[in-house]
Amino acid sequence: MAEKNRTKNQDSAPVPEGMSRRQAKLAARAAEREALNKDPRPFGGLAAEADLVALREFVPSAAATLDVHGTPVTICTVLPGAGAGVIRSEEEGGERFVALQVASHSHNPGRDLAYALNWALTAQPGDTLQSTTADGTQPELSSLIDTAASLSITSYRDFFWWFPPGSDVPADVQQALARANAAVVPSTQVAPDLPGSIWWVNPGGGKAHIRWVRSEDSEPRLLAALARIAARGDLHLGEGTKFAGAFRVHGVTVPVWDLDPSIEPDAYAAALEALNGAIEAGYADDSALSPAERRQLDNIKSRQVTI
Secondary structure, X not given: OHHHHHHHHHHHOOOOOOOOHHHHHHHHHHHHHHHHOOOOOOOOOOOOXXXXXXXXXXXXXXXXXXXXXXXXXXXXXXOHHHOOEEEOOHHHOOOEEEEOOOOEOOOOHHHXXXXXXXXXXXXXXXXXXXXXXXXXXXXXXXXXXXOOOOOOOEEOOOOHHHOOOOOOOOHHHHHHHHHHHHOOOOEEEOOOOOOOEEEEEOOOOOOEEEEEEEOOOOHHHHHHHHHHHHHOOOOOOOOOOEEEEEEEEOOEEEEEEEEOOOOOHHHHHHHXXXXXXXXXXXXXXXXXXXHHHHHHHHHHHHOOEEO
């Protein structure tokens, strides 16, 4: 009976002007399929692609402000309760925030971000957004922000930035904030002037890491470049460092190195600059790989994972 009622309700639904009922049903089904399609590279085409991937996937506490049709909106890693957006009250400054790491989202983070940014343009002081799930009403992300715009990221060791200076934070919220702060993995952006997005992270356990979000168009050529460098014995960041492998996320590749956690992140800037030059040279080299380079490529691929 329920199925019959559902079908009856669908048949009685208004039909868009100029379309038959069959055409309307086909259009609705096509829209449903499109909503289920996953963008292979959700932030592709943006100069900020690598930074957005890093902020969404592994940076715990950071923020950057972008101009969205003339309105400053702060894109951050996470908001209280893993909410999607908040507009501070006028008394607190009215700042507009949208988060990348949220509790309720779709499998298309680029569309979700566009949905949240579009919401932030018209939301009023004190409004909150719980779900960032795109519903098809959002414009293209590239129409909201300048595709050439880069992010100037501020990273934090805690979440005190959630609240304006001088805020009276309730005791129960302070306790939750303390728990959240205790879980923050120390993370520092390194060499921001180099291509991609480079982050030193120290999850504990005796090893720190550098994760380098690269945004080359061809993953096979990037992996081949890494293999050429590895075959020369140069795929490292200096004494005591080791290439750990690479993972793939949102259509880009993220090489990772193991490090001594006692060495300051900025100490790797020169090594990263030299390695970037080697990667770019290897990427431009379209000659066939040598047997040693092919073995290194196989080794890199065997340890690559997609998240």
